[in-house]
Amino acid sequence: MLINMMLAGCLRSVVHGEIFMADEHGPNSCVTCPRRQLTEWRNLETEHLELVNRHKHDRILKPGEILFNQGDESEGIYCVKDGLVGERRFDAEGHSILVRLNHPGTTVGYQELLSKTPFRNSAEVLQDSHICFINKSIVQQLIEGAPSVGQRFLRRSLKDAQDLEDSFVEVQTISVKARLLHVLMIFYERYGRLDPDVGHVFDIPVARQDLAALVGAAPETISRTTRQLQADGLVQFPGVRKAIIPDLDLVFDAIGADT
């Protein structure tokens, strides 16, 4: 799966006519990284880009591996090149909730780096992932040298705040069923494809427990809710990490109607 995604990434840069760059810089160069356009480094000039590229470290990580732990001091910033990274917050009783998911093209840990505060969440790899690390001294140089970086982080922070505000409102006002549907729709938008025979097919990239942590409910409640969704004909679950939505409109209606 990871291999496929990486190949896809490589092919894309070739297709875009950057084959010489790709050769010159190697397949893992930030210069040719197809995800960079989605990050705060998108407007970097060559000079700064090369700086990042020289000093970055990149690793392939497996599900369960940790980028940083709640309480750690920030050492730098992480870029998700491929895969999926969850930010998890543990409470006093050892329960955890997934605060957000970080998809490819996202920088993780910028908030604590910029505010110089300890990590509030742990960052945990949820799927085979390709992660780049950029040390805080480099980020500091970028912020001082490239004004666009500060602006991008401001935009990013504004967006994160908006998303959190929505999540905050959602968790107080709507039911587990509607929230689960919402999470499934997010997965559908990212991983979905239309099979004309059965409907909109997509992967659920996390285990049931993490799906529960994402919705903010107990795993048992998620089981019961998925069963109900199947009974209602809204979503089929042919496997524990597969889902099919026969009719998107039914789902939209249900999210709106349900509490």
Add this chain to the structure above:
Amino acid sequence: MLINMMLAGCLRSVVHGEIFMADEHGPNSCVTCPRRQLTEWRNLETEHLELVNRHKHDRILKPGEILFNQGDESEGIYCVKDGLVGERRFDAEGHSILVRLNHPGTTVGYQELLSKTPFRNSAEVLQDSHICFINKSIVQQLIEGAPSVGQRFLRRSLKDAQDLEDSFVEVQTISVKARLLHVLMIFYERYGRLDPDVGHVFDIPVARQDLAALVGAAPETISRTTRQLQADGLVQFPGVRKAIIPDLDLVFDAIGADT
């Protein structure tokens, strides 16, 4: 009440030796505004400060009055000089929750101004308030002319995101009782004073319904919970907007212990 707060504000600037400035600029000048140090305008040089001061509009507003409505386009930024402004989000059923409170020295509506998106919440005056309005064209000039302003807004946004993340986690993990205690502690920190006879006395600056909207619970649940807190000896409620905490440690323990 408002009068008292405004007098207090005036006196403070006099006490701080700015009596000439205050005379020169009038009691409502941004130049001498004691709240400015808390806002994103704190590092402004005289030139920009005068610009703000010339173009700002200020008004005294009463509880229930609206600064802006959910869905409106942003026209500028609001500074809370005195009083209290709540940001309220309405859901489809007409229920509302208070997403955050804005105390004196806070700018309101910066997020939508900077991201050029419609207001996601309504801003509603909760106590007699003194509010200044700064048009977006002025804010634009400040951001372009004074680099500190952009930095301040970045810091502000990072902090708001952190607060929202905490609220998000809190609402999913802890009980109404603990959340209510937390909200009461916030009021205590801001409005509290120690009376040696009875304990820590403070005002609750909002009506019961809004206290409920702040905790994210039904007003009836707040009633029952306050009753329980009295029965447990944690908090006394001698009036609907007054509270007394006999022993802070008991409250801290209860917040920690309760779910």
Add this chain to the structure above:
DNA sequence: GCATCATATTGATCAACATCAATGATAGGT
């Protein structure tokens, strides 16, 4: 292919909170 361990589901029960309906208290206007 089987044993083992983790993960997922199901059932039964319980606690927390919402809702509805009724009553009691409070504040603002005349």
Add this chain to the structure above:
DNA sequence: ACCTATCATTGATGTTGATCAATATGATGC
């Protein structure tokens, strides 16, 4: 000071989702 409208409290009841315990399913190693 009274009237009225709004706000707060209380009680009765219903719903949602958590928890505990048991079973089932699936994955991994040998």
